[in-house]
Amino acid sequence: MTYEHILNKIRTCGGRISPVRSAIIRNLLAQDCLISYDDILSHLKKHKLTPNRSTIFRELRFLVHHNIIHKHMIADDAYYEIPRDHHHHLICLACEKITKILMHDHLVCESTKIAKKNQFMITGHSVEFYGYCTRCHA
Amino acid sequence: MTYEHILNKIRTCGGRISPVRSAIIRNLLAQDCLISYDDILSHLKKHKLTPNRSTIFRELRFLVHHNIIHKHMIADDAYYEIPRDHHHHLICLACEKITKILMHDHLVCESTKIAKKNQFMITGHSVEFYGYCTRCHA
């Protein structure tokens, strides 16, 4: 999903392209992994945009609702990302740093079995590894 | 971890065994998967216990802090369980029902590789499959 791809998707369903909206989308595209509300806020500030909190929440909800971004809850905090390459996360329990990891995903084939066994339509899965990063472990 | 096992662990670190505490632990032991704050509250009511909200939150925090229970955030809601058999979850995006699943866990061996590659001390992992249960899919 490129920037233009996303804009078209938004226009198709009646949405407008406002400065705040496009800045948030650019921010999410520039990132290749999960970012928080605060990350987004500080990125907007750098671009001289200081929208109200409710605007940011509404925007993120809009993008989630239109399936443009995904929301993850990690240790009580919300994080967002544009789903592109399928990947998983490594989460430090001390500093909360999130690292993206790529791995050969056995779960993709496993999920077919699980779906059949449990009579469940699986649309996605997530994997997180918890522990301590080098800095926090030391 | 049996009931007595848990009580001893609590006593060892200076905790007392109050009616609310033991009822919550029994509730968690009776369940073999994730339960919510509301599940706990209604279980307590059945046993004629009506503690204050803050008491329940404090208790759950106490148990998490002493590593007796684990807390999971699923779709903005908190769930708790006593870690016994290692298992994963199937989550219905419509009715939010959570089903426990057992599967051959390739991730256990995968995690050693990931730990080494990322210089990260892995202490645990979680896997969730998202989708729609039979009832919600129909």
Added chain:
DNA sequence: GTAGTTGCAAACAGTTTGCAAGGCA
């Protein structure tokens, strides 16, 4: 008796809502 546990009220953080004003197409 001492220290841990509880109820209550108040505070708090994150998030949502109603409404009027502003802005994109």
Added chain:
DNA sequence: TGCCTTGCAAACTGTTTGCAACTAC
């Protein structure tokens, strides 16, 4: 112009805190 987006203030939910009263051991 019409409808979407925004700011503002207020409401709301889940959770935490301070403090005095209570209770397990």
